[in-house]
Amino acid sequence: MTTLTHAVGDSATMVARQLRHMVRYPSMTLLLAGMPIFFLLLFVYVFGGAMDFGANGAAAGRAAYLDYVAPGIMLIAVASAAQGTAISVAMDMTEGIVARFRTMDIARVSVLTGHVVGSLVQAMVSVALVTAVALLIGFRPGAGPAEWPAIVGLMALVSFALTWLSVALGLVSTTVETASNLPMPLVFLPFLGSGFVPTETLPAGLRWFAEYQPFTPITETLRGLLMGTEIGDSATAAVAWCAGIALVSYLWARRLYNRDPAA
Template sequence: MSMSYALADSATMLRRNLMHAKRYPSMSVGVILMPTVLMLVFKFVFGGALEQSSGGNYIDYLAPGMLLMIPAYITASVAVSICTDATKGIVNRFRTMGITQSSMLTGHVLGALLQALGGVVVMSAVALLIGWRPNATVLEWVATFGLLTLMIFALNWLAVAFGLLAPNPEGASNMLFPVIMLPFLGSGLVGTDTMPVGLRQFAEYQPFTPITETIRGLLMGTEIGNNGILAVAWCLGIAIGGFLWANSIFRRKTA
């Protein structure tokens, strides 16, 4: 019975967050628009110079990596939303109601997940319009969106934890800057073999690189190797760690 109440409360909080996104769309539009604009900049401004890193049509190399910009950028939105709720007293109001307390966190995570997946669809459509030609099967597309969903879910829980720690919404937004920068410091834009030694080592061992290479392999037919296992392991590790950390902070704040 408690599980059914928790699911119902989480669904209610999800509707609340989707209504907020509908009434105040600027944050959601920014999360979707900015990565798409960056993709267009890299394609049409830097694409010629970076062609040698792709070994062919640069957009075919670029698009799979740019899809990961959406999960990175959505973290700032999640952290700001959580921090806003925490600092404006809505959490104390929820404490007086007969609801599952952690459902507020789950609602934010799931609401941002749906928005981010919408952004992935928009970016994919724009990439197809400017020349991206993936050769993936239906099953490979499903696997790609499954991995992206898992990654978005994982990063959202990490963002919830940072949002609860931040003293104000501005601070919450800034705290996620390292996460937003990680896609730029991996194999999403150029091959890691073109980087200086220190940066190359960092790029090869940070979580976005195996996820990028897995998505690129699924969509473009390149070699995946052990990147698939590493990608899933990174996502599960971040998701579990973020979930436990966020709920621990939330319990302390509402105790």
Template structure:
């Protein structure tokens, strides 16, 4: 068997391991999707009537505000899944699972690959659950098949980047508890962007941060694809951010994983 075939086979085994964990503990996926669904219902039914007029002149209706915030909530679902990735990696590291894998004749790359692919699937499931709930309560996107495909592709790219970042955070964490806390800022970044209100309504300093942080172009691109609003250069910025985060996080995670276990 060639080295490539060996790595692919071992990676498939590790992905199957992660999927078995998901099937055995479906409550984790539901829990990760639960928080963004809670935010969706909270902001639509509690704040929607009041905040609607601030969203680009939209009428003061919950339906209009739902159309505005749905893309940001979907992104929160993806970032929430990142927390589960960090916890899963930290558990394997602290409970000796990875140390056991190191003694076995398996491709080293397969362990992280299993986590990344499994977590990517979980993130997309969480995003799908949020979209389903949004549709049930009145979200009516104007996207056609091409726009839905582009939306799925962008979400997959964001998930891929954040998954590698979460893998690195799980590797650098000393305990499972700290691993659960490290990705928390990712969940709240959409609140400090264009996810819930237009950035021009924010104070100057916060507005500057919101316009230049990575999640704002992602949200603007998702909103443009789903609701037919203009995207401008947000699409290019969103892809660039995702590629940059994925590359840096992958190199960081690989360095952490390949370091001497005794260090």
């Protein structure tokens, strides 16, 4: 058996392990999707009627705001799933299972690969649940056959980047509680971008931060693909941010995982 075949086989085993955890404990997936769904309903039904996104009163404003806010909520769902990854990694590290894996003839890359692929599946399930609720309450995307593959690809790319970042945060955490708190800023960054209001409506200092943080071009790209509107150069910035975050996070996570456990 070649080294590559050995690594692929072990990675498949670790992915299956993570998927079994999802099936046995579906409450985690539902919990991670629950907060974005709560935000969706809160912002649409509590604040949506007051938003000046429609021309024919509160009902029109609420419907138009739903179309505007849905992409930001989808990104919060991805960030929430990434938070669950950090917790899962920290549990494996603190409960000793990784130490046991180190003594076995298992490809080292397979353990992290299992967490990453499992998290990608969990994130896509969370996004699907949020999208289903949005459609039920009136979300009507204008994406066509050409846009939907790009939408799925973008969500997978964002999830891949945030997952590797969360893996690193889980590895650097000394307790599960710390791992649950470190990724929290990822959940709130869409609020400080164009996820809920246009950036030009923000105060000057906050507007500068909103325009140059990674979630704003990602949100604008996702919104443009979903609604069939112009994207401009947002797609290039979104892909660049995701690639950069994924690369740096992967190198960081690999360094943390390969360090001497006794150090």
